[in-house]
Amino acid sequence: MGCCQTSPGRSWLLPTVMLCLFGFFSMMRPSEPFLVPYLTGPDKNMSLPVITNEIFPVWTYSYLAMLFPVFVLTDYVRYKPVIVLQGISFIVTWLLLLFGQGVRTMQVVEFFYGMVTATEVAYYAYIYSVVSPEHYQRVSGYCRSVTLVAYTAASVLAQVLVSLAGVSYFHLNVITMASVSLAFLVSLFLPMPKKSMFFHAKSSKAAPQSPPGNVAGSEQPQQQQHQPELFSVSGTLDVDQLSSPKTKRVVWRVFMQWFQDLKECYSSKHLLYWSLWWAFSTAGYNQVLNYVQILWDYKAPSQSSTIYNGAVEALSTFGGAVAAFAVGHVNVNWDLLGELALGVFSAADAGSLLLMYFTASIWVCYAGFLIFKSSYMLLITIATFQIALNLSVERYALVFGINTFVALGIQTLMTVIVVDERGLRLPVSTQFLTYGSYFSVIAGIFLLRGIYIIYSAKSRKKKCGAVEQNPDESTDSTNDIIVTRL
Numbered sequence: 001m002g003c004c005q006t007s008p009g010r011s012w013l014l015p016t017v018m019l020c021l022f023g024f025f026s027m028m029r030p031s032e033p034f035l036v037p038y039l040t041g042p043d044k045n046m047s048l049p050v051i052t053n054e055i056f057p058v059w060t061y062s063y064l065a066m067l068f069p070v071f072v073l074t075d076y077v078r079y080k081p082v083i084v085l086q087g088i089s090f091i092v093t094w095l096l097l098l099f100g101q102g103v104r105t106m107q108v109v110e111f112f113y114g115m116v117t118a119t120e121v122a123y124y125a126y127i128y129s130v131v132s133p134e135h136y137q138r139v140s141g142y143c144r145s146v147t148l149v150a151y152t153a154a155s156v157l158a159q160v161l162v163s164l165a166g167v168s169y170f171h172l173n174v175i176t177m178a179s180v181s182l183a184f185l186v187s188l189f190l191p192m193p194k195k196s197m198f199f200h201a202k203s204s205k206a207a208p209q210s211p212p213g214n215v216a217g218s219e220q221p222q223q224q225q226h227q228p229e230l231f232s233v234s235g236t237l238d239v240d241q242l243s244s245p246k247t248k249r250v251v252w253r254v255f256m257q258w259f260q261d262l263k264e265c266y267s268s269k270h271l272l273y274w275s276l277w278w279a280f281s282t283a284g285y286n287q288v289l290n291y292v293q294i295l296w297d298y299k300a301p302s303q304s305s306t307i308y309n310g311a312v313e314a315l316s317t318f319g320g321a322v323a324a325f326a327v328g329h330v331n332v333n334w335d336l337l338g339e340l341a342l343g344v345f346s347a348a349d350a351g352s353l354l355l356m357y358f359t360a361s362i363w364v365c366y367a368g369f370l371i372f373k374s375s376y377m378l379l380i381t382i383a384t385f386q387i388a389l390n391l392s393v394e395r396y397a398l399v400f401g402i403n404t405f406v407a408l409g410i411q412t413l414m415t416v417i418v419v420d421e422r423g424l425r426l427p428v429s430t431q432f433l434t435y436g437s438y439f440s441v442i443a444g445i446f447l448l449r450g451i452y453i454i455y456s457a458k459s460r461k462k463k464c465g466a467v468e469q470n471p472d473e474s475t476d477s478t479n480d481i482i483v484t485r486l
Helices: 002-006 013-027 032-040 048-076 080-099 103-118 121-125 133-163 169-187 239-243 245-266 269-299 309-327 334-358 362-388 393-419 428-469 475-479
Strands: none
Touching: 013 080, 013 121, 013 133, 013 169, 032 048, 032 133, 032 169, 032 269, 032 309, 048 080, 048 103, 048 121, 048 269, 048 393, 048 428, 080 103, 080 121, 080 169, 121 133, 133 169, 133 309, 245 269, 245 393, 269 334, 269 362, 269 393, 269 428, 309 362, 334 362, 334 428, 362 393, 393 428
């Protein structure tokens, strides 16, 4: 805190370093690529159907149940307490994973892991409350890059330890436990923010800053106007303030502002269609990631085969990062070709998932996953930029929060119907046929949309050319060819 007060020019350094350390240690989890082999091995001795239909669905349900309350709470308590809560959830998750036994205990593990993922919102939102706007892009890049590096390093380390050193899956989880414990300790030393985006927004007459990589638009959110502080200066909750009518009015005002902002944002067809793709594809992507290890274990049982889950996870993450980086250096008219690109690469996702279903080779299955993850990460980078374009920081957080909630709702519906023991309870192989068909539908819709947009643009161009050759045409005819953004 002292750094933030005494050295304004470097006030972003301490929280950035601490947040990057937290991100690194929290993502340095070498046990994750080998979670299913650990559960099916002698340590837990569980069957694939039990893991698939009874244990893993709990994560989706708990994530959905906690996402919206945590989203509101994160801003209300100013981020740091939620990051600390995430650190605690990490520790509880791996303690139970190491020493717990039985289906019920593993379901509790999934519940706490759902809390881990629900509280991730605080990690990326924290930077907007402790650094000045001119540092947003740099600090956001650091925070995102360090998690990518940590995940890749953890996957490589896991594969090396398993293949070359013969380290057991149990000891991989011990290493993970040590890493997430360090993350928790780091979270305790994060500076406490004095403001937040909604409930503790500071009075400002200046135009709001756009999030990293965005172009500041004409929209100026009303949240930037003065709102009363709901907490004492120390950052602790004042119970009298919380229950006061004044505080309740502020909370109601914030919720109503959210509703108005969302209504205005989604009135843009461009943002709406990209958000729909983002939500539906993210739902399918999360579902694939949640069950792909089970598919690998089904194709090549880990107890009798040499597996390379860590290497595949590292390569797929690196490939996705390269694809995402390449997008920023490609000059494309995304308004014209964006939805066609969504359709084409969604078709690649669908094809890779269907390939994973039909093949009997674990190597082809691995290759399909590499294609799937790289294609998705490329597209999600494009979609994130297109959605965030011309949004202020407040609307950026709000829109992506709602999109994530919608994606999780779709994923939950898929889990209930396809996976859960109370639903169809499909075998994991058949599930990937379902996911491939799901992405095929998404691809078909956006391919048709993309072709329609290109055809409409060419038709308008021809009409414009005809008007230029016949300038005496009526004003009404001219109005008919005004180009509107789809």
